[in-house]
Each structure stands twice: as C-alpha cells, then as structure tokens.
Amino acid sequence: xxxxxxxxxxxxxxxxxxxxxxxxxxxxxxxxxxxxxxxxxxxxxxxxxxxxxxxxxxxxxxxxxxxxxxxxxxxxxxxxxxxxxxxxxxxxxxxxxxxxxxxxxxxxxxxxxxxxxxxxxxxxxxxxxxxxxxxxxxxxxxxxxxxxxxxxxxxxxxx
Amino acid sequence: xxxxxxxxxxxxxxxxxxxxxxxxxxxxxxxxxxxxxxxxxxxxxxxxxxxxxxxxxxxxxxxxxxxxxxxxxxxxxxxxxxxxxxxxxxxxxxxxxxxxxxxxxxxxxxxxxxxxxxxxxxxxxxxxxxxxxxxxxx
Numbered sequence: 001x002x003x004x005x006x007x008x009x010x011x012x013x014x015x016x017x018x019x020x021x022x023x024x025x026x027x028x029x030x031x032x033x034x035x036x037x038x039x040x041x042x043x044x045x046x047x048x049x050x051x052x053x054x055x056x057x058x059x060x061x062x063x064x065x066x067x068x069x070x071x072x073x074x075x076x077x078x079x080x081x082x083x084x085x086x087x088x089x090x091x092x093x094x095x096x097x098x099x100x101x102x103x104x105x106x107x108x109x110x111x112x113x114x115x116x117x118x119x120x121x122x123x124x125x126x127x128x129x130x131x132x133x134x135x136x137x138x139x140x141x142x143x144x145x146x147x148x149x150x151x152x153x154x155x156x157x158x159x
Numbered sequence: 160x161x162x163x164x165x166x167x168x169x170x171x172x173x174x175x176x177x178x179x180x181x182x183x184x185x186x187x188x189x190x191x192x193x194x195x196x197x198x199x200x201x202x203x204x205x206x207x208x209x210x211x212x213x214x215x216x217x218x219x220x221x222x223x224x225x226x227x228x229x230x231x232x233x234x235x236x237x238x239x240x241x242x243x244x245x246x247x248x249x250x251x252x253x254x255x256x257x258x259x260x261x262x263x264x265x266x267x268x269x270x271x272x273x274x275x276x277x278x279x280x281x282x283x284x285x286x287x288x289x290x291x292x293x294x295x296x297x
Contacts, residue, residue: 039257042198044241051236051250051257058250058257060238086237093238142240 009105012123012132015080016099017065018073023106023123023132030081030092032101045140052079052094061094062139067118068131073098085136093139108132167191172278175271181279182217189217190275192266198246211263218266227253232260 011026033054038061040050049061059081065073076096084093108121111132120134167180170190177196182189189210195203205219229251235244246265250257267275 041257041259042200042246043239043243044199045239045243048238053252053255053257056252058233058236058252060236062238084238089237091237093236140238140240142237 008107010108012104012106012108013080014102014104014125014130015095015097016101018069018071018098020069021128021130022068023104023125023130024080024082024135025120025132026103028082028084028135030083033079033081033094035076035079035096047140049096054081054092054094057092059092059094061096064095064133064138067138068133082135084139084141086141093135095135095139168282170275170278170282172271172274175274178267178271178275181275187215188276188279189215190267190272191217191219194218194220197266211266214263214266215272216263216266229253229260235259 012023013026013029013032014021014023016022036052036054038050038052047063047066049063051058051060053059061079063072065071073096075098077099078097078101079094080097080101081092081094083090104125106123106125108123110121111119111134118134118138119131121132123130123132167182170178170181172178177193178190179193180191182191191208193202193205195201195205203221206222207220209218209220210216211218232249232251234249235247236250239247243259245268246259246262248260248262250259252258
C-alpha cells in the first residue's frame, strides 16, 4: 500500500496572507465576512486585536500574520470566521485575510515533529506546498497563557 | 480629586502605582485606583470618583459618557486569556458598539489589598510615632 492510498481527500479553505497561502480544514470554518468595525478595549493578550460584532455574537479578532509571515499586515479583505477549540468548549474567532479564499479538496500530509506547533499538516495544490493551520495553537487561549506564565521571561512578567 | 483633597490621604505601596490615595470612611478604607493606570492607558488625572459597591475600591475616572442598562452580558471570549479575565465580567453590545463590563473586584487583587493594608498600617504607625514625638508631655 502506498502512502497516497492511505490518505483521504478532505476539504480545506485556502486563505491568503500577503504573498502566501495557507489552508484551514473546512470543517472549522463558519463563514467569510467583509471587514467590519473592530472594537478595541484594554487587555493584555498579545495577538488579539479586539472584537467584531457578527450576527449578535461578539467575536475576537486574532492577528496571525506576525507568526505566519514575520510581519504584521494592516490591510485586510475579509475575516475568516473559524471555530476554535478550548478543551471541550468551542468558540468563534475571526482571522483577517488579505485576499480571496478558495475551497479545495486535497490530501493532507500530517505534520512532522520538527514543524511549528501551529502546523497541522501539509498539502499540495497548484504546484505549491501549503501549510495547514492548527488554529487551536495559532490563536491565543488559556493553554498559551499557561505556557507563557511558566516561561521565565514572559511578557506579563515585565514591569 | 480636588473635592477630596481634604479627605484623601497619600498612600504608597510597593509595585502598586495605580493607587496613590486612600479615603477613610469611618473604620473603612477605600483605595482610590487610577482607572487609566489600571488598564495601562495613557495616564490621566481623573475627574470623578466611583465608589464601587461591596468593594474597597474607589475608581478614579475621566468622566461619565452615559448611563444605560444592558440586556445581555456575553462571557469574555476565551481568546482573552490574561489579566483581563479578572478585570471584566464580560462584554455587552450597546447600540451596535461593544463595551466591556468591568468586574468591581477586579481592580485590586487580594494580594494588592494586603500590600495596601500593610502600607496603611505602617503609615498609621509612623503618624502615631510622630505625634508622640511632638507631645509636649514627653
């Protein structure tokens, strides 16, 4: 049995951030919405811009471009609203994207141990090798806060 | 603070810059928390004092924008995972605007209150000693 026959076709949403494309499992996507007003208020969680109001729900906007591209992107075309797991709880998070999104079917290669924690796997599409994102580790949550507080020089530890 | 200048006393506790005054009301002490400093905002002088019910906090604020009632309080999304979880009870939407709802007990932690109480005790002790030192009977 070859590797390819062991893999299954799955649906992914391809999103664009700057010049790069990333994928997220389509099962995690709630909707794609036009940018709306971001409400900002004081907080201490990095990578969190504020919240948007969507269908009466308050959805946090998670800034992921700095981790994925190494620079912050200010332009945005849509918010990809995705489901993020927090243990047994699930909540919506909004991820800003800078271009059109696309739904594709592809086979995902699982991530290797050496891959970054936010990489769920890899897929090949249109001659590109694309990272499949694990939003549960890419976006902020209590587990990251615990890791940070355990680190000796955490952001919160600074005066 | 002007209207309180006669009633508020200075206080200084290590690491708690947001509290610089205390207000005595009978046997109770209310610690005046600078709201801007608490939230890490640009420090403002503050013009009004909110005495928060069932707490030992009086909150110094810039002004009141409006008073209204809310119909629904949404829990703070779990993405917010640091100090703000102590600060806010949740979020509410008012006139298509999202507003955080503060937790009255979130302005001073038990540890901060203990430090402030210790600073207050020390200040009282110093004041008593100074008074004894100026007593002509001694």
